Amino acid sequence: MRRAWTRSPQEVDPLSWFAGPRVPILFSGAAVAQGIVIVTLYWDQWSSVLLQFLAMPFFLAAGLTTSANTQPNRRQFAPHHAAIALLLAVGGLLVSALGTSGGTLPVTQWWTGIAVAATLASLAPYSSAVQMIVYSIPATLVTGFVGLAVFAPLEHFWSPTALTVISLGPVLIGAVCGTVFSYTVVDKTLALLDTSVGSEESFLKVDPAAPSEQLGSIARVSARVAPFLAGVANAGRITPSDRALAAQIARRLRTELVSVTSRSWLDVVAHETGMVVSDPGRLADRMNESQRAALRGLLVTALENSVVDRSTVLIELRAQPDGSTAVALSIDVDLPEGRRLVLLAPYYLTLKMTVDDLSWDNGENMLVRFRIPPGQ
Numbered sequence: 464m465r466r467a468w469t470r471s472p473q474e475v476d477p478l479s480w481f482a483g484p485r486v487p488i489l490f491s492g493a494a495v496a497q498g499i500v501i502v503t504l505y506w507d508q509w510s511s512v513l514l515q516f517l518a519m520p521f522f523l524a525a526g527l528t529t530s531a532n533t534q535p536n537r538r539q540f541a542p543h544h545a546a547i548a549l550l551l552a553v554g555g556l557l558v559s560a561l562g563t564s565g566g567t568l569p570v571t572q573w574w575t576g577i578a579v580a581a582t583l584a585s586l587a588p589y590s591s592a593v594q595m596i597v598y599s600i601p602a603t604l605v606t607g608f609v610g611l612a613v614f615a616p617l618e619h620f621w622s623p624t625a626l627t628v629i630s631l632g633p634v635l636i637g638a639v640c641g642t643v644f645s646y647t648v649v650d651k652t653l654a655l656l657d658t659s660v661g662s663e664e665s666f667l668k669v670d671p672a673a674p675s676e677q678l679g680s681i682a683r684v685s686a687r688v689a690p691f692l693a694g695v696a697n698a699g700r701i702t703p704s705d706r707a708l709a710a711q712i713a714r715r716l717r718t719e720l721v722s723v724t725s726r727s728w729l730d731v732v733a734h735e736t737g738m739v740v741s742d743p744g745r746l747a748d749r750m751n752e753s754q755r756a757a758l759r760g761l762l763v764t765a766l767e768n769s770v771v772d773r774s775t776v777l778i779e780l781r782a783q784p785d786g787s788t789a790v791a792l793s794i795d796v797d798l799p800e801g802r803r804l805v806l807l808a809p810y811y812l813t814l815k816m817t818v819d820d821l822s823w824d825n826g827e828n829m830l831v832r833f834r835i836p837p838g839q
Contacts, residue, residue, distance in 0.1 A: 467650035473533070473540065473589045475652045475816065484530040487548075490585035491526025494578035495519045501574040508572075514562025515574075521555025522578045526585060533589050538822040540589035545598055552582040553605055560613045570614040570621065570629050579606050580637030587641035588648075595645050599638030607631035688712060728755060729778065736766050738776035746780040746788045750835055757814035761831075765794055786837025787819075794829045 502515045509515055525548040531537075532544040559575040583602050587595060610630020615623055691712065695705055729747035733740040740747075750758070766773050775795035783789050814833065815821045821833040 466653055467646055468592045470649050470653075471540070471589050471591050471594070472587070472645055472648040472652070475649050484533040486588055487526040487529035487533070487585040489526075490581040491523050494522045494526075494581035498522075498574040498578055501572055505568055505572055508566050508568040509562055510564060510566035511562035514558055518555040518558035518562070518575065521551050521558065522582060525549070525551040525555075525582045529585055529589070538820045540586075542594060542597075545586050545590060545594070548582055548586065549598060549602055552579050552602070555579075556606060556609055560609050564613045564616075567617065570610065570617075570626055573610065573614075573630065576606055576610065576630055576633040580633040583634060584637040584641045584644075587644045590641075590645060592642050592646035592649070595638065595642040599634075599642065603631050603634045603638060606634045729758075729780075732759060732762060733778075736762070736776075737773040738762070738766065738778065739774070741777070741779040744780070744782060746782060746835075749788055751817070754814070754817045754835065757817055761792075761814060771795070783834070788835040788837075790818075790833050790835065792831040794831070 498515070498519055502509065502512060506512060528551065529540075529544065529548045533540050556575045556579055559573075563573060579602060583595075583599060586598060590598065607627045607630050611623060611627045614621075614626050614630070621629065691705075691708060695701060729740050729742060732738070747755075762776070762778075765771050766776060772795055775793075777793045779791045779793075781789050818833040819836055821831075823829060823831045
């Protein structure tokens with residue numbers, strides 16, 4: 464239940480249409496469309512029609528800002544991104560309020576309450592239920608206060624309390640719907656994933672530090688031990704050459720054992736593919752099985768592409784002060800942006816569900832960054 468409150472729909476299901484970057488544009492476009500209709504229908508009842516039209520770009524800008532920050536190559540949508548969108552919406556609210564104050568428009572026809580609600584609801588696919596509650600409180604209070612200040616001198620039928628409730632009503636509805644949407648989607652998706660994938664413990668029975676290649680190397684050294692001991696037993700005595708050979712076998716076996724225990728699973732992938740790994744602290748072993756599978760799939764897909772030079776693939780892991788692990792993957796690839804996205808898409812989206820702050824930058828070297836949370 465705690466995960467359902469603290470994770471966003473985009474985190475648990477980034478492939479769904481509602482988690483895409485076009486949803487905020489749709490909401491902002493709908494908010495402006497209903498504003499144009501209401502302003503036109505009540506043309507003579509505004510104190511300034513021009514200010515109503517000047518308020519509309521604020522809501523469009525809020526949607527475009529949210530859309531830009533939810534692109535697949537960007538990091539996870541953060542609270543400061545939501546704050547920017549809500550501040551733009553509040554700016555539009557204030558501009559519209561200036562063009563409404565002194566007019567004869569009834570409070571029930573004020574379009575900006577719905578526009579603020581649409582902006583707030585557009586954040587739901589990218590925010591947790593707890594974050595939606597935090598965002599909703601100031602948005603609701605500001606809308607109610609501004610509505611009361613604007614319409615209290617104009618309305619004689621409604622009481623101040625009723626004016627406040629009518630003003631903030633659409634925003635409150637949007638807040639409740641957004642919060643319920645975020646919680647419900649995350650809760651149902653996590654339940655489905657837990658049912659289909661199973662518990663993580665079942666995957667951890669495989670020892671990542673002892674792949675077949677490393678065990679084979681040790682077995683080859685160990686295979687020399689039995690004939691040697693048999694020869695000594697048959698001879699009935701130990702010669703200086705036997706002692707020298709025994710020391711040689713012991714040193715070789717120790718070297719192989721040290722090599723096995725000092726390699727992370729990522730070092731093994733590097734040994735097999737020729738890419739470069741910088742992981743002196745064996746931080747790759749902190750990754751859980753889902754993260755390893757997604758990263759391994761991403762690496763194999765990239766390395767198998769004919770346009771990728773394996774020797775230019777570099778992955779670096781560094782410990783952070785908060786206990787997390789920062790990971791950077793650099794790939795020298797000569798592809799246009801669209802084909803780069805196709806190259807990364809399947810495993811990139813899977814990895815996005817299991818790590819934090821995943822993003823990638825275009826350029827001559829494609830750089831993928833993410834963070835492994837502490838305490839795994």
